[in-house]
Amino acid sequence: MNRLELPSALVDLDWLAAHLTHPDLVVLDASWHMPAAHRDGEREWHRQRIPGARFFDFDHRIKDPHSPLPHMLPDEVLFSRSAAELGIDNHHSIVVYDSSGIFSAPRAWWMFRAMGHEQVAVLDGGLPAWLEAGLPLEQGEPAPVAGGHFVARRQSxxxxxxxxxxxxxxxxxxxxxxxxxxxxxxxxxxxxxxxxxxxxxxxxxxxxxxxxxxxxxxxxxxxxxxxxxxxxxxxxxxxxxxxxxxxxxxxxxxxxxxxxxxxxxxxxxxxxxxxxxxxxxxxxx
The missing domain is CATH 3.40.250.10 (Rhodanese-like domain)
Structure with missing residues (x-):
């Protein structure tokens, strides 16, 4: 199978649905909500998600643990380890979505770009568009993924x-x-x-x-x-x-x-x- 190349920094439902099972593709749910919304992105990801999607938690886990500011970009070591724990390799193409349409997914897109990974895109319309199109969903505890090998290279x-x-x-x-x-x-x-x-x-x-x-x-x-x-x-x-x-x-x-x-x-x-x-x-x- 040929290496998967993303068509742009923004992909549509048809493209993602057609490539969802490609071995080079990793789908990430990066849902985050303002505190006043009283919503938990990870809990909602457990309830329904695009099949195979892994949760990218930039608010609690993949952040600078030493900064008093919210969800600041971590260093290369923490980012590399976190990406690898999600089963991501440097050769993977990544599509990020969120449960608002487009709100928090671009934050994850930017984080990967800032860490030297160019093959990353945002799903236009996010999970709401996926639901509206009646495309398949996955629920419950996700299947475990094998650890990846990801080396971040910070791009100042x-x-x-x-x-x-x-x-x-x-x-x-x-x-x-x-x-x-x-x-x-x-x-x-x-x-x-x-x-x-x-x-x-x-x-x-x-x-x-x-x-x-x-x-x-x-x-x-x-x-x-x-x-x-x-x-x-x-x-x-x-x-x-x-x-x-x-x-x-x-x-x-x-x-x-x-x-x-x-x-x-x-x-x-x-x-x-x-x-x-x-x-x-x-x-x-």
Whole structure:
């Protein structure tokens, strides 16, 4: 059997259904929900999942255990071990989905890209689209998988820290896009995390992640290009931010689909920036 190549960073139901049993394919459920939703992604994965899907827990397990910030990217050692425990090899093609349509799956997509794995894609429409199409499901305790061999190679171009963001905000060669709602960006709405200031970074622009989606699917490429054209020049480097580094990855995925190449996610995002007493914050549009 030929080696499996992903057609793009976004795959549809037909493609996944046609390749679901390919030995080079690994399907991951990366469902995560805001605490206020009172939903447990892993529990729901046990109840129903795409056949063979393994749970990718970036909130509790595959994260930096030493950071006080939520679900920060782990180091190469922890990521390599975690991927191998999920039966992933470096030659595997990975399709990630979530139970919201497109919400948290791009975070896992970005994590693999940041760890040097390029053969990774997001399922457009996620589990809701799979259910609507009446495609087969699996329930209960999953079958054990053989351990894989995965070596992560951290790609710093995909990752930004607070110092890099602060410098980028003063550099015309960069654009910082904030995926939070316009109300949170302006400071009209309080931040849901205690002790985190409302507002935004001076010089950042707002692009709410929901404007890139339509009914749980990514907007078509021409729409994404149009959305980004007024905010980001083709030769500018992009840094994506949000509340805690999850929905920023939706903007990163959209920009990647639209043809932008130099894209990073600010992992600490507003949880770090707004929670700092020294980093500059402004309010209003």
């Amino acid at each position: 171009v995909w990752i930004a820290d607070a110092g890099q963001v602060e410098a980028a905000l003063r550099d015309e060669g960069y654009r910082v896009l904030d995926a939070r709602s316009r109300e949170r960006f302006s400071g009209e709405a309080p931040d849901p995390r205690p002790g985190v200031r409302p507002g935004h970074m001076p010089g950042a622009l707002c692009l709410p992640f929901g404007e890139l989606l339509a009914q749980g699917h990514m907007q078509p490429k021409p729409v994404l290009e149009q959305k980004l054209a007024g905010l980001l020049a083709q030769d500018q480097r992009l840094i994506c931010s949000c509340g805690s580094g999850v929905t920023a990855a939706i903007v990163a995925l959209a920009a990647h689909i639209a043809g932008h190449e130099e894209i990073a996610v600010y992992d600490g995002s507003w949880a770090e920036w707004g929670g700092s007493s020294t980093l500059p914050v402004i309010q209003g549009q």
